[in-house]
Amino acid sequence: MADVTAERAAGTREITYREAVAEGIAREMRRDPAVVCLGEDIGEAGGVFKTTAGLFKEFGPERVWDTPISEQAIVGAAMGAAMTGMRPVAEIMFSDFLACCWDYLANEIPKVRYMTGGQVTVPLVVRTANGGGLGFGAQHSQATENWALTIPGLKIAAPSTPADVIGMMAAAIRSDDPVVFFEHKGLLATKGAPAPPGHQVELGRAAVVREGADVTLVALASMVPVALKAAELLGADGIDTDVVDLRCLVPLDVATVLASLARTSRLVTVEENPYQGGWGATLVSVVADEGFGLLDAPVRRVAGECVPLPFADALEERVIPTVDKVVTAVRTLAAY
Amino acid sequence: MADVTAERAAGTREITYREAVAEGIAREMRRDPAVVCLGEDIGEAGGVFKTTAGLFKEFGPERVWDTPISEQAIVGAAMGAAMTGMRPVAEIMFSDFLACCWDYLANEIPKVRYMTGGQVTVPLVVRTANGGGLGFGAQHSQATENWALTIPGLKIAAPSTPADVIGMMAAAIRSDDPVVFFEHKGLLATKGAPAPPGHQVELGRAAVVREGADVTLVALASMVPVALKAAELLGADGIDTDVVDLRCLVPLDVATVLASLARTSRLVTVEENPYQGGWGATLVSVVADEGFGLLDAPVRRVAGECVPLPFADALEERVIPTVDKVVTAVRTLAAY
Amino acid sequence: MVDRDELLSLYEQMAVIRRTEKAAHDLFLQGLVKGTTHLAAGHEAIAVGASAALHDDDYVFATYRGHHHALARGATPEECLAELMSRATGLCGAKGGSMHLTKAATGMLGSYAIVGAHLPMAVGAAWSARLRGTGQLAVAFFGDGATNIGAFHEALNLAAVWKLPVLFVCENNLYMEYTPIADVTAVAHPAADRAPAYGIPGEVVDGNDVVAVRETVARLARRARAGDGPAIVEAQTYRHFGHSRADPAAYRPAEEVERWLKHDPLDLARGRLVELGVRPETVTAADDRARAVVEKAVEAAKAAPGPDPSEALTDVWADGGAAWRT
Amino acid sequence: MVDRDELLSLYEQMAVIRRTEKAAHDLFLQGLVKGTTHLAAGHEAIAVGASAALHDDDYVFATYRGHHHALARGATPEECLAELMSRATGLCGAKGGSMHLTKAATGMLGSYAIVGAHLPMAVGAAWSARLRGTGQLAVAFFGDGATNIGAFHEALNLAAVWKLPVLFVCENNLYMEYTPIADVTAVAHPAADRAPAYGIPGEVVDGNDVVAVRETVARLARRARAGDGPAIVEAQTYRHFGHSRADPAAYRPAEEVERWLKHDPLDLARGRLVELGVRPETVTAADDRARAVVEKAVEAAKAAPGPDPSEALTDVWADGGAAWRT
Numbered sequence A, B: 001m002a003d004v005t006a007e008r009a010a011g012t013r014e015i016t017y018r019e020a021v022a023e024g025i026a027r028e029m030r031r032d033p034a035v036v037c038l039g040e041d042i043g044e045a046g047g048v049f050k051t052t053a054g055l056f057k058e059f060g061p062e063r064v065w066d067t068p069i070s071e072q073a074i075v076g077a078a079m080g081a082a083m084t085g086m087r088p089v090a091e092i093m094f095s096d097f098l099a100c101c102w103d104y105l106a107n108e109i110p111k112v113r114y115m116t117g118g119q120v121t122v123p124l125v126v127r128t129a130n131g132g133g134l135g136f137g138a139q140h141s142q143a144t145e146n147w148a149l150t151i152p153g154l155k156i157a158a159p160s161t162p163a164d165v166i167g168m169m170a171a172a173i174r175s176d177d178p179v180v181f182f183e184h185k186g187l188l189a190t191k192g193a194p195a196p197p198g199h200q201v202e203l204g205r206a207a208v209v210r211e212g213a214d215v216t217l218v219a220l221a222s223m224v225p226v227a228l229k230a231a232e233l234l235g236a237d238g239i240d241t242d243v244v245d246l247r248c249l250v251p252l253d254v255a256t257v258l259a260s261l262a263r264t265s266r267l268v269t270v271e272e273n274p275y276q277g278g279w280g281a282t283l284v285s286v287v288a289d290e291g292f293g294l295l296d297a298p299v300r301r302v303a304g305e306c307v308p309l310p311f312a313d314a315l316e317e318r319v320i321p322t323v324d325k326v327v328t329a330v331r332t333l334a335a336y
Numbered sequence C, D: 001m002v003d004r005d006e007l008l009s010l011y012e013q014m015a016v017i018r019r020t021e022k023a024a025h026d027l028f029l030q031g032l033v034k035g036t037t038h039l040a041a042g043h044e045a046i047a048v049g050a051s052a053a054l055h056d057d058d059y060v061f062a063t064y065r066g067h068h069h070a071l072a073r074g075a076t077p078e079e080c081l082a083e084l085m086s087r088a089t090g091l092c093g094a095k096g097g098s099m100h101l102t103k104a105a106t107g108m109l110g111s112y113a114i115v116g117a118h119l120p121m122a123v124g125a126a127w128s129a130r131l132r133g134t135g136q137l138a139v140a141f142f143g144d145g146a147t148n149i150g151a152f153h154e155a156l157n158l159a160a161v162w163k164l165p166v167l168f169v170c171e172n173n174l175y176m177e178y179t180p181i182a183d184v185t186a187v188a189h190p191a192a193d194r195a196p197a198y199g200i201p202g203e204v205v206d207g208n209d210v211v212a213v214r215e216t217v218a219r220l221a222r223r224a225r226a227g228d229g230p231a232i233v234e235a236q237t238y239r240h241f242g243h244s245r246a247d248p249a250a251y252r253p254a255e256e257v258e259r260w261l262k263h264d265p266l267d268l269a270r271g272r273l274v275e276l277g278v279r280p281e282t283v284t285a286a287d288d289r290a291r292a293v294v295e296k297a298v299e300a301a302k303a304a305p306g307p308d309p310s311e312a313l314t315d316v317w318a319d320g321g322a323a324w325r326t
């Protein structure tokens, strides 16, 4: 995916991931009057993460709607609107709160098209701030993209760069299928090249963000910079890693992973999800089947510990994958 | 686990899985006055699956409580009661409806002990009718044990026989940790040996329900009889399978699986969860790491198709694993 | 008020529903309908009366007990019964089943089987109508049991705050599955008594009187379309069958059953027709047509083919497919 | 009514809370508190007044804005500040943080950070008290914003139907995070106006008047303990800081802020003390003690060690461990 690297280089003024979210939504709102936003404090306040900053001012109260604290109503209303001609973009403030409207994500939105025999589509986006590392404690820090992975019928996007945020937001909002869009809290302040006008990143297309011959590292969202940093350190050691940014869990770009594995024969996944039930498990299970012949070593998952997220930094670091843990895992594997 | 086979043989009057649920709860209610039940239609009506039949009559309205249709209140109240000296057994009628109280399963119950630094325990059981195959359609047929697997802090039980229902119910209710107890709808009418008085099955202890040398089949709940049936057919073909009934997802008895694999060198998991995010993925990912050296062939997961559950039999059979699909998978692998 | 011809037409629609439900019941007992069914015999006047008050392009969201709404909103008995019997010609191609009857083309936007879940959806459809400026209304039909679930509360409040053109029509049949709603609800009228909590009108109506239902819904619909916001209608009714499948409903007192069976929506409508001077033969003719339609529907559904198993792997995504990976 | 000594003690408790919150704010700005904080300065009278009406063995469930409840229910400023500062000596061993202050030993059964989630828990604790026949009461404190979420509705109805000894105390500070509650709620009193939907009493009280809060809670607590069921108290108040962290709360009109700052719970209590004939020096002495306690707490918390990283992998299970597999 040389284009990503190219884009990264091309940018003149860097933008933050946070700005990219608002920009990505704004581009689609300008293009298509059916796009409307709803969520808690997303209007005049610009969102608690300021990821909708400027939208209310530009598009006004008929396009940007503040809601009560009613996650079921937010996502349920988005569903009803999506079924009847709108393209709602619903914000669930923290991805942990998806649990408060899980029925809509698990049982309603992803199933209604199928169970009506294809009579309706549900073109909506549920955006949410995801992930840990900021000391927000057990109920505001989870990486929950794996919850969505348990549910057939949801597309799952989790960009790692500002340009991808914009490109994937465009693809998500234009998608006729429901998309859960995970914006990583730990990346909001990070900067990257801006996206060219009309930028779109097809959902389900992974990016090889570093090329290497020895080990494949597959990561998502905030784990992409962790993997890249580890790759850098490992490079100094003479271990040459391929780093794949999955970008989406559904569609899952297995082909890109297997292609990388064909070069490296070794796989380490890096995920923020707890090991039990994390997305890496699904990917590894595909590889253990279809890629078995490619493997020269065990597959290792660097994943979150199977505990709730603790508050203190010193504890949280023990739970979420770090560069060190990735380096150690890759070293062990390279030596196998 | 010769004891299981022994127990199975020992029984005189066979009982149904459905009867075993009520019996398992009743035994604990007789033993411990802190055990109370709550749920929709569980009282005089005996539950829509008749899995609480007789409890109201024996224990009365102060031990068996009918609730409004309020899944959050049911599970939230169970949590509050568990934190204050009771051992509530809450019924969520269909496991799909766990989505309606997911916040409690995902964010509250499994985290409160940890986030209070161990100040409280939450000794409760959430029982629920799980799984498909009965033509109940997209919103009443899911096997959702994998949802719970994404959440550290929940124990997950899914028995496959009446005796295990009783033994694991005893362990679940006596457990000081929260347990989600999946009763498979497709097994309710099946029969098996009764459980001896005081029978307990430790949570996290898998059972080798068939011994074989060629391939390991790991299954759970309704997939155990499917795997056993497949094993029978394969046996006629000269393929000798070990069948492991996992019984629990957490604690996950990896040791038993690896021990079996040490004998067979080939692994097939059989799960009702959709392939994406199913429990087999986690197990396979452990095996692809720690059991890599034992494997002589790719690992195959026979899992649900990644679609909602359709209504018609002809369609549902296409989605849920069948004996045929398991036989095919094992044959391919044995020939590898 | 209603004129003769219209009432006769409403009566005939109710008769079609009644017979379709009876047919569904018999087919279930014959093993030709699998899974489960939740029959609406007894509830006909609510679906028919409310639908009569709606415009063709309005939206309806219903529950697992939704045959009557599908039929009242343009689905044919054949399409419905074919769905129940797992036929390829069913409303949802046999992918949905009894609990998910849907006919999007005529604004019947689905039957949902998680209690209360569709109320926020109806709010969203009303929001969408307002955003698009179409003058459409959305209606959510739901049971008394749904009034105690969180989604009810969230939907009502949001609809009220945004003053959306949506009506919440509760079919209060006194029971949830087997438990009386009165045992688990803090107020006497589980729906209407909650209306003040959202600052909206809440009206109780005889749900077995198709004219009363039509009138109430029409009035509140006008109000909602005019921008005055949502309302709750609590329509009192009774189900003739058990909750689902073969439930004999033994938990209901015989005296109560008897009283309600005497207050049958079809009888009431018939009485009104007679009052309006319609001749008994005219009513009988409507009954006969209804019977004929349903008999034909049963035969046609029986004769229809089952779905192609490969259909199991279609229609997850808008492109018609089900691929989740490369 | 309240006597002098008791009121003085309530005043001092409020002063301790006020100073603890100020300290938390300063420590946050100094980078010594990470994550987030939701300060309760301004809300003191609700926690202190309500707690004064409770028995020692009653249960309290609070929110992420819960420092005041922890302190009013027996946690020390040092334990609280140590938790905020990620110290091993914190209330939850630095595993919980500001949003999860808990002191189970004194019936402070936790602070929960998902809006509304703890209301059903409080219902469950009250149910448990009734089942065990202990005469205990449970109280859930929550914000105005929590009144529009589903769990609120489900909890209230269940509590009412089962007539449980539980009180629902809403701290209505006019705002959710940055949005006025009035913009998104269909009724004027988001909590009290919902009480009729559950057939229970709903009272509005000046939440900045510690005596009024104590009196109201005591009265409704007696009623609940007597078996007459739950009640809602809507305590009107105002937060002195922004919603969380460094939020300057610029969305609040200056005039409104000023009006409320003039209606400070500490000032009100001070006024009442003076009316009761307490001498200014006595009040000042209480203030001094409060300041000293909090200053000492800050120093002690600062000096305490951080948690051992290995603690991250303990306390998932009742056996103290975190093993999920063999």
Ligand SMILES: Cc1ncc(C[n+]2csc(CCOP(=O)(O)OP(=O)(O)O)c2C)c(N)n1
Pocket (backbone or CB within 6 Å): B040, B069, B071, B093, B097, B100, C038, C065, C113, C114, C115, C116, C142, C143, C144, C145, C146, C147, C171, C173, C175, C176, C177, C243
């Ligand atoms: C969230 C949820 N909880 C429980 C159920 C199981 N259930 C199906 S119908 C029903 C009773 C509903 O009663 P009511 O709302 O009065 O509707 P009725 O069936 O009487 O028409 C229940 C409890 C469900 N489908 N969804």
Ligand SMILES: Cc1ncc(C[n+]2csc(CCOP(=O)(O)OP(=O)(O)O)c2C)c(N)n1
Pocket (backbone or CB within 6 Å): A040, A069, A071, A093, A097, A100, D038, D065, D113, D114, D115, D116, D142, D143, D144, D145, D146, D147, D171, D173, D175, D176, D177, D243
């Ligand atoms: C279910 C849920 N939705 C959203 C949030 C984010 N959030 C945290 S506090 C808050 C505002 C709550 O307002 P209110 O209930 O009035 O309490 P206050 O903060 O004013 O004390 C919101 C929206 C949350 N924590 N939980």
Ligand SMILES: [Mg+2]
Pocket (backbone or CB within 6 Å): C143, C144, C145, C171, C172, C173, C174, C175, C176
């Ligand atoms: Mg009912």
Ligand SMILES: [Mg+2]
Pocket (backbone or CB within 6 Å): D143, D144, D145, D171, D172, D173, D174, D175, D176
């Ligand atoms: Mg507030």
